[in-house]
Amino acid sequence: MKPTDNSVNVQSLLNTAGITGYQWTIYALCFFIVLLDGFDTAMIGYIAPSLVQEWGVSRPALGPVLSAALFGLAAGAISAGPMADRLGRKRVLIGSVLVFGVACLASSHASGIDELTIWRFVTGLGLGAAMPNAVTLTSEYCPESRRSMLTNAMFCGFPLGAALGGFLAAWMIPNFGWRSVLMLGGVAPLVLGVALFFVLPESVRYMVIKRWPVERIRVVLERIAGDMARTAEAFHLQEVTGSEKAASSGIAVVLSRQYRVGSVMLWLAYFMGLVVFYALMNWMPILFKDAGIEPRTATLIAALFPLGGVGAIFFGWLMDRYNANRVIALGYALTAVSIWAIGQAVGNVGGLMTVVFIAGTIMNTAQSSMPALAAAFYPTQGRATGVAWMLGIGRFGGIAGSFLVAELTVRHLSAETIFTVVALPGLVAMVALLIKQLAHPASAANKGAKSSTTIASH
Template identity: 45%
Template structure:
């Protein structure tokens, strides 16, 4: 890379964009990947221990319901709190505290014998989980070059699937040998230890430092690690954003004239998308079993949804960096309707069913991960963490509704085809919301909206 004049003001994002993806940026993405994996593990953990809890404590499905939803409520609440805090005091500190927080309460959950206390501890665990995810997304986004931002964020977020899948594998081995509490202990001690690693290895967002703490000595040190050949003596740094935005509430900025429409459209997308994701994640094996599939085949077909989501995240992230991100996601959500219809009307053919479930995972879960990257690109540095976390918070409300809807629709006696086909409605609404953003911000690069 060419050297920079010592008297020149340096645009930090332009500097990152003009260089290659360095080992230091990879370190940031990897640490955030591990955070998301731990987040996925601790989010899914309650589902893996639920059968043992039900047996040991003699619980009914009705009693398990509040326990399973307590974490989701905490996730939503944590998202709403953590974002504005991170935009004020920094992404790193909120992320470290969030990981420490959900580790502590997962550990506490292992030592309770009360259903009410376990539900309360799951809520507190959810607060930490809800704070960790948006800040990991934000940090990864702010260390990635614009040309690769979406694919870097989506690959990083695949840690969630890895973590939740690892939870199932560990639970299958640990619960028979050591009991269900051992899984909670693992979900407590590992994040607590990793929080210490983050404290020493994870840097603060350099964009945040330039915007909020322009005199910080850490800025040159970080930029020197990213672009070691750039001359920084006497240089000053900036990000191309309005200084007035720093003084405004990060929540108020969500509804600024240039962002308000996009905020509402993103909220609609996240709500509808996560409604589908959680309804399918929680109820797909049950729906297939009720449709007459053996348990083993039902589980295998349902697993294709997770595989599709992982592949979709990477492919769609790649496409978002090369084409218009709004059109990529809008088409993906629209295509999901075709796969939903295929599941609804052709579920007796196992080969077609596997392809269709993979397709829904690719288009819905993959697009949701892509929407995380879109939100991180859409908002400016001054309220990026708030924008991502509040979109996720609204999305978690959709997740809670989706989890409840599965049971309600089954209880109403609706058939397999009807329940699956109903998912076409939120998929269509998510596509409409993304296309509305495309219409509003047509011919604009996402980064110019955030600048």
């Protein structure tokens, strides 16, 4: 079916209408989802020293509980992407937020390391399903000229949530015990889930491509574009022609010949980035404590690492104007250098604080820019699956990072050596994105439409 004279292109409408208060509300809700995701994901690293002290757990034995949520994150993301492409972003988002809230609250009552490990896995299932759909929903309400910057700004909630967890843990654990951190991480998502149910809309691009009644689509678009949407008789999308149009599922799009190389390189880059992120987030407090730094100070210094993720807003601005693959590849190259520098500064607390913050800014800026890169790479039919699979498969990098440092500590390697080894995956991520650029040199141009398809009409 071809567009009628009164059919409005949804993306063109978003591009010309500007950003309204309604869209800012959507972005804010998605930001808080990702912030709580970062808080709940990182908190286990902050309470790990307390587990060692209270339960007498050996440090190598911490590997399973530190990585349990990451296994859940991977499973949740891989399954939730295709589910969201079928059922919608909003339903999956609300369900996932409630799951990780209930599971995190239950984990605060764990009586041993095995029970805590199980609840951390269930928490991860919800976390893994929430983040990619928050990214996708944000991306699908953005004007194209500001999509990367706004998506990156929203995704900054993850490192900020991780940093907030560190600052709160440093205050709450001495005063209320480590269980209080988990309780807060459970109650907050339950409150947010209620707000999502009443306020968050479904993705308008999803509604169009799934042929929802035009009246329901118009109600949402009127709050963004007013009369431009009110007078439309139908809505359509402009998407790239080719295999994704004929594909029966988001999985078919992601694995199609047109997107296959780019998909694998996105997975590899994100995997390597999370090797670095979780190796440091889970183990820095312990490594710094072993280096002779007082435990509370070690936790506060470690919390500076994710705080630097706000630099992703600047990278988003660059990605909207220059080659996004090369921008992020440069970020990963600088990540490798800065992580190596942490190991060289361990003996000086003042210098260590500075280097950790700089390294966190660079590393989290590059890593937080990846979801926006993936969201721009895939069409609507496969966007949720594409973003979710990158995040899900990448989570195994987090698992690898947690066990990598556990193994290095067993071998009694110095802090300098450990940080040097952890820096190497940054170089691998850089190479992966350069390969993606070679395989898809015109991918940035493909964000525009090559053909129009009317999807929703009277």
